[in-house]
Amino acid sequence: MRRDQTLGDARALAPDLDCRPADPEGDRALLLKLAGWCERYTPLVALDAAAEAAGSHGLFMDITGCAHLLGGEAGLVADLEARLCAQGFSVRLCLADTPGAAWAMARHGEARILPEGAHAAAIEPLGLSALRLEPSLVTALGRVGLKTVGCIARLPRAPLAARFGARLLQRLDQALGREAEALSPLMPVAELSTERRFAEPVSQHDEISHVIAALAAGLIEPLERRGLGLRRGRIRLFRVDGHVGELAIQTARPLRDARVIARLFEERIAGLHDDLDAGFGFDLIRLDVVHADPFAGVQADLVAGAGGGEHDHDALIDRLGARLGTGRVQRFVLADTHIPERSFGRLPAARLQPGAGRGRAAAGLALAAVPQDEGLPEGIVTRPLILFERPEPLQTIAEVPDGPPLKFRWRGVSYEVARSEGPERIACEWWRDGRGARTRDYFRVEDSQGYRFWLFRHGLYGRETGEPAWYMHGLFA
Known part of the structure; x- marks a missing residue:
């Protein structure tokens, strides 16, 4: 038989030929x-x-x-x-x-x-x-x-x-060999790697945990020589039947502690929906440092427990990420926009650089919590503690088309406005929403029972629309 031969000719030469449809994807x-x-x-x-x-x-x-x-x-x-x-x-x-x-x-x-x-x-x-x-x-x-x-x-x-x-x-x-030929590996090469081979396969959870801890300890000295700390690590478990399992962790800051690294992999194994399938056992376990960042040594405080809050915060992120998945542990970050519902976003906490998102974002949250009556520095405006993901429509009664509301009805309940402040005008983002986008006039209002609301009129009367719509966007404490 030969390549590209017809099936009829091949069966004539080998009547018991086993024929199966081609499956290129498989x-x-x-x-x-x-x-x-x-x-x-x-x-x-x-x-x-x-x-x-x-x-x-x-x-x-x-x-x-x-x-x-x-x-x-x-x-x-x-x-x-x-x-x-x-x-x-x-x-x-x-x-x-x-x-x-x-x-x-x-x-x-x-x-x-x-x-x-x-x-x-x-x-x-x-x-x-x-x-x-x-x-x-x-x-x-x-x-x-x-x-x-x-x-x-x-x-x-x-x-x-x-x-x-x-x-x-x-x-x-x-x-x-006169001209070099570069190979394109399927997986990126790890910055550092250590492995353990076994004459007899291992399958017990305690044995695997002990091996991972030993491999993590073996990486500390190479990391110290390079001045690096682990940010993303991967364990590969090679089963004797050819199956390859993989577990990955990602940390909020560079790590150089073998016990912490081993504990994160323990959390990762514990977070699996199914038990770690060892089959007939693993004859090779490898630990790779997929990504590392410069490790900045910090002088320890003489007072026990002082200054450890930030490290405890990152350790919590690492443990939750290992147990629940890195993408599920998120933190808020500021966005470059003045539209309130777009002014922040969420990113996986472990993917940010150490300390990222804690300066301006934390200050913004603190300012939002300051009561309006206590006064704020000039140029700083308050934002409600509860901001709706999407503004909710409401019905209002106002003395003039461009004035603050006197009454409004929201979620089937009517409210009498006792005090109001505004408007705070926020222009539309025409480069994102198009030329037909409308301006918003925000008002901070307080009803007769002392509840405070953040609502806005959508569209300038007489210039952008003849009937501006009103929306509720947030609640103050």
Whole structure:
């Protein structure tokens, strides 16, 4: 049988042929899962784009500096092949100096490990398909008698490029190591990483927690040397059956305390909807520092407990984020707008820089809590303690169209206005709401029972509309 053969011809040659519909999306999902599993050997794992374009599949792995963890290159290759075969995969692999040479030998050669500097001589007898060339280009080269890599390796370069294009020489140079070929790993490389391999898989929760604590302790000294603290960490748990689990934490400020880091992962595990599925056990656990920030050392206070409020606040954010999810723990931040309901937003608390959102935002909340009668510095206006997410319509009676209300009805209840202050005019944001947006005139009013309200007239009478609408926007204490 051959590639692109019709199904009828294939069944004529093999009557018991097992046929299944093609599932490109499922194949790619499986390949991505396999690539994640291969990160047990190196963080630099990339998809084979040339093979994917041709309808097949493959992976590239840069194992520079990683082979010694498994007893050298031969040990790594043997372990990789044995584990993949145990999972039911049929695999061809080759270890070489360049990605191009490794690809050529894995698909068209027999060697599994090429000695350093031997890749050029090893690929010369191979066909030109081993250079990851388009089939049409391989056919064109064959018509003029060029069928192997060695045939074109010794020919003048200029005529080859002029007749067959620069792509031919680029692939040749990449395979021979004359031109560097960068791999695009699927996952960003961690700033720091530490791992623990086990001769016998671990599955108990206490064992896993002990390993995580030991890995966290091993990261402290490298972080200290670099003057960094952990902001985002990730635990990867490699099961013996090929499944890879992942747990991540994010902190409100840089951390350099192994006990705190381990406790956050404990909170993360406790916050899972299901128990940590260990299957037949984990034979590799890795802790990655995905992101780190400069760590500013702070002189401890001589008075016990003094000055610890801010650290306690960040520790609470970290624990809640680990248990509930980082995106669920939020804090208010100011927005660059003068429209009241748009003047603030919410962001995950752990994503902000240490101390962000505590200056102006905290001052704004404090000013809003100052009673109106006590007086405020010039240029500062009060805002209600309760601000509705959306203004609510109401009916009003006023002496003149642009004056304050005398009575109003809101949520089915009528109110008599005893005192009022305003208007405070807030112009529309025409660049966001369009030219038809209307101006708001806000009034602070107090009814006969002492309740205070914040309401506004929407639209300037006679200029923007003939019938301005009234809305309730907030309540004072």
